[in-house]
Amino acid sequence: MSKPHIPFFVYLGVILLLFGIWASFDEPYTTLDGVTDKETIKKISNCEKSKFGSNYENIILTGNYDIDWSNCDLSNVVLRYTQLNNANLNGVNLSGADLTGADLIGAELIGAELFGVDLRQADLFQANLQDAILDGADLRDTSLENANLDHASLRHAYIYKTILANTEFTNVDASYANFCGQDLSYKVFYKTNLSGANLAHTNLKFTNLQNAKIINTEFIDADLSGANLSENEIIGANLSGANLYGANLRNSDLSGANLYGANLRNSDLSGANLYGANLRNSDLSGADIQNAKIDENDLTNNETNNAELKEVDMIQSDTQQVSSKKAMLHKYTTAKNENFSNLDLRNMDISESGLPYSNFSFSNLSNAKLAHVDFSNANLSYADLTHTDLLGADFSSANLIGTNFTGANLSSVKFSGANAENAIFKNAKLFGTEFTGTLLKNSDFSDSIIKATKFSGAFLSNAKFRNTDLSNVDFHGAHMINQDFSQKKLINSNFRNALLQGVNFDNVNLRNADLSYAYLNSASLINANLEKSRAFSTDFGGADLTNVNFGGADLTNSYFKNSKMDGIKLSSETKTDSCFKQNFLDKVICKIQRIIIAGSPPYETYFELRDEYVLRTD
DSSP states (O other): OOOOOOOHHHHHHHHHHHHHHHHHHSOSOBOGGGOOOHHHHHHHHHHHHHHHGGGHHHHHHHTOOOOBOTTOBOTTOBOTTBBOTTOBOTTOBOTTOBOTTOBOTTOBOTTOBOTTOBOTTOBOTTOBOTTOBOTTOBOTTOBOTTOBOTTOBOTTOBOTTOBOTTOBEESOBOTTOBOTTOBOTTOBEETOBOTTOBOTTOBOTTOBOTTOBOTTOBOTTOBOTTOBOTTOBOTTOBOTTOBOTTOBOTTOBOTTOBOTTOBOTTOBOTTOBOTTOBOTTOBOTTOBOTTOBOOGGGGTTOBOTTOBOTTOBOOOOOOOOOOOOGGGOOTTOBOTTOBOTTOBOTTOBOTTOBOTTOBOTTOBOTTOBOTTOBOTTOBOTTOBOTTOBOTTOBOTTOBOTTOBOTTOBOTTOBOTTOBOTTOBOTTOEEESOBOTTOBOTTOBOTTOEEESOBOTTOBOTTOBOTTOOOTTOBOTTOBOTTOBOTTOBOTTOBOTTOBOTTOBOTTOBOTTOBOTTOBOTTOBOTTOBOTTOBOTTOBOTTOBOTTOBOTTOBOTTOBOTTOBOTTOBOOTTOBOOGGGOOSHHHHHHHHHHHHHSTTOSOOOOOSHHHHTOOOSOO
């Protein structure tokens, strides 16, 4: 009697069932033993040796130790999906690090430097981030439930889809941060700096912004009904289309604010300064504007039914001129938080000076000597710094919107966490320059010389690099959606963990480049050369890979769904696995592999992590 034949799919089903049971109990995090990046291992080893001394080897071998990396330099390390819960990371430098999906529950990060750090999908439940610097950090899908952000800096940070349950914003500097679409209802922003921040389409119902700084803040189509914005400076804010029904704006300065089409029904604007504000098509029905300062013409064509208009001051304000402080500036000047805007400072020598938090907006500093000047947190928007010598200068967290650096010497300059949107860097020299976590949207680097420069975690959408050799440049973790790199030379460049959706890499030389963990969904790489490149766990979904040369490349665990692969070139040294193949069995094996390897592609997320989040605190 012959044995009954058991179909193949039954075996496969049993295997998948057992695997599913195992996977349901398996943690998605890796231990430090799973860290493979050589530079990361080297930095951690040096840090551990400095902590444990002669006992280092025995402690590491047993694995019985608490993580203490306080005050260590771990910049640019790769710790994806690593267990770091309750770790002592006080004072650590993790700028530009890849901490995607890391477990940082209860971690101590007091005073940590996290410029441009990638914390996407990381868990910082009850983490202590007091006095930490997260300027330019990517916090998409990050859990900050019950985290301590007291006196933390989140300037220019990307706080999109971030879980902010029970998160208090006390004394936080979140200027120019992107909160677009967040639910911030009922929150208290006590002494929080939201100047220039993007709060468009946010839910701010009954939010307390009374003590917040919201100059030039974007509130387009935001819901601020019942919010408290009284006794505040809201100068130049964009509130077009915002819902301010019943909002408290008493005695606030709204001069120059854009309230076009805003709903101000039943709001309290008594004593408010509305000089120069745009109130066209706004609804002021039932609003209290007693003792407000307002231009009579601004009430034309507005709905003012039942609005209280007693003692409204209709006088136009005079333009105030800032007095010249040119005489204060010289070599070795120390002047914090001073106003030097709109000055002619051409050809001056103010090198070696300390000028943090000062205002140089619209000033002309062309041909000036500015080597080693501290411009950290300063405002140099639309300033002229053409042909200046800025060797070793510090622009960390500065406002550089529209600043002109044409022909400048920017060698060893630090731009970490700065906002340099629309800045001009044409013909500049960038040797060892650092742009970690810098906002560089629409910036222009045409004809510049870029060597050993770091753009890690930078936001570079629509940046221009005409006639620029980008070989050996570090773009890891950078946001470069729809960027055009066609015809560029990018040999040995680092795009690890970068967001490159829709990027044009046609005819680009990416030989020896690192594209591991990069998001290249819908990108175009027609005729690109990726010989000996590293593309481990890269998301090529929907990408056009026609005629790409993958000779000697590492394509393991990468994602190729819906990608065009006509004419691709492989060699005997090309590393592929089941995820590269298309038959049914390989697809099953690949599916299992992706579950085993934490953080595997595809990388697209929507709002499921935030919207389906279950609170862990009352």
